[in-house]
Amino acid sequence: MLSKHSASPLNIFTIMTSLATQENAYNLSQGLPDYPVAPELQGLLQEAVTEGYNQYTPMQGLMKLRENIAEELNERHSTDYCSPEIITITPGATYGIYTALTTIIEKGDEVIYLEPAFDCYLPAIEINGGIPVKITLSAADNFAIDWQKIARAITARTKALLINTPHNPTGYVWTQDDWDQLAAIIEGRDIYIVSDEVYDSIVYDAHRHVPGFLQESLNNKVISVYSFGKAFHITGWKIGYCVASKEITEAFKSIHQYLTFSVNSPAQYALAKYLEIYEKGAAASLLQGKRELLIEGLKTSRFKKLPTSQGTYFQLYDYSNISDLNDVEFAKWLTTAHKVATIPLSAFYKMPQPDKIIRLCFAKKDEVLRAAIQQLGKL
Numbered sequence: 375m376l377s378k379h380s381a382s383p384l385n386i387f388t389i390m391t392s393l394a395t396q397e398n399a400y401n402l403s404q405g406l407p408d409y410p411v412a413p414e415l416q417g418l419l420q421e422a423v424t425e426g427y428n429q430y431t432p433m434q435g436l437m438k439l440r441e442n443i444a445e446e447l448n449e450r451h452s453t454d455y456c457s458p459e460i461i462t463i464t465p466g467a468t469y470g471i472y473t474a475l476t477t478i479i480e481k482g483d484e485v486i487y488l489e490p491a492f493d494c495y496l497p498a499i500e501i502n503g504g505i506p507v508k509i510t511l512s513a514a515d516n517f518a519i520d521w522q523k524i525a526r527a528i529t530a531r532t533k534a535l536l537i538n539t540p541h542n543p544t545g546y547v548w549t550q551d552d553w554d555q556l557a558a559i560i561e562g563r564d565i566y567i568v569s570d571e572v573y574d575s576i577v578y579d580a581h582r583h584v585p586g587f588l589q590e591s592l593n594n595k596v597i598s599v600y601s602f603g604k605a606f607h608i609t610g611w612k613i614g615y616c617v618a619s620k621e622i623t624e625a626f627k628s629i630h631q632y633l634t635f636s637v638n639s640p641a642q643y644a645l646a647k648y649l650e651i652y653e654k655g656a657a658a659s660l661l662q663g664k665r666e667l668l669i670e671g672l673k674t675s676r677f678k679k680l681p682t683s684q685g686t687y688f689q690l691y692d693y694s695n696i697s698d699l700n701d702v703e704f705a706k707w708l709t710t711a712h713k714v715a716t717i718p719l720s721a722f723y724k725m726p727q728p729d730k731i732i733r734l735c736f737a738k739k740d741e742v743l744r745a746a747i748q749q750l751g752k753l
């Protein structure tokens with residue numbers, strides 16, 4: 375079989391989602407909301423089509439959308455760094471990550487990434503001719519970032535680091551101190567950072583998202599990658615954006631124009647307008663309520679909660695009190711025998727993991743969460 379990467383041709387996310395459908399299970403597996411999209415956003419998409427936004431938009435994206443993103447980011451992070459020139463609209467974050475790597479790396483360059491990792495990272499590095507260098511973080515240490523391991527992994531061939539904050543699946547949100555540690559490690563080296571920040575607006579409690587593109591100590595070598603899918607519960611729209619220095623943005627655009635050229639026009643129009651009216655912080659407070667519902671509901675169960683999610687749609691749980699099955703078998707059994715679909719932690723590693731940990735997605739209707747909690751509570 376032809377293959378340019380070493381990841382599984384059919385990943386566990388796909389397997390669990392189709393098993394959930396087949397078993398008619400409460401689906402806490404894939405990271406996609408099951409509740410409706412804001413009516414205003416639905417109306418704006420219809421308006422876009424009737425207003426004639428049906429043809430190609432400029433290659434970098436609709437100016438109004440880029441202006442509104444820049445304004446929003448500047449306001450949120452108390453800066454004036456962002457402008458439409460350094461923002462490129464993309465067909466989702468997966469594309470943004472891939473194209474960022476295409477922009478940066480040459481064949482044989484090493485790219486460091488941290489496991490547990492979102493499933494597209496490894497294939498995106500390999501398809502682009504890079505050599506993946508993985509740093510495995512351990513469940514026993516609550517997935518604490520091992521800076522010494524990262525420092526030791528850097529060689530003369532290291533071209534980029536691929537990081538993710540807020541982190542899927544652990545829910546960890548990088549602090550300014552984390553960024554400073556990274557900057558200290560790569561100081562004086564010509565290393566780029568691809569920073570997957572798709573959950574930037576979904577952070578809880580007193581946690582704050584610190585964006586990569588604002589890190590002056592990283593010498594403007596960061597590409598921050600975003601997705602409207604997570605922020606506005608529209609994962610199927612597949613639309614996002616990248617923020618990087620002017621120089622990197624120019625290089626990124628030179629590839630982007632030959633990969634897709636233009637991104638869905640009606641969606642760009644709708645999002646540009648929606649950014650002007652939506653209630654800021656609404657997604658985070660809705661999801662924080664759902665996180666509480668799940669955590670409270672499972673408090674008396676035999677599932678052991680790992681550190682409380684600081685951001686994202688996800689919470690990790692240990693099931694070692696319940697079963698000796700490995701995580702993939704356990705997740706399948708839970709779906710077929712108890713009608714709750716989840717994702718085994720091994721989905722985020724190249725090799726199967728010995729840990730007895732599953733990821734639960736709480737971006738679901740309250741009634742689905744309650745029904746799933748009831749099932750899980752019986753175990």
Ligand SMILES: Cc1ncc(COP(=O)(O)O)c(C=O)c1O
Binds near residue numbers: 466492612
């Ligand atoms: C960490 C992370 N990065 C990227 C993506 C993909 O985003 P998009 O659907 O915009 O490609 C996801 C989706 O689940 C994700 O969890």
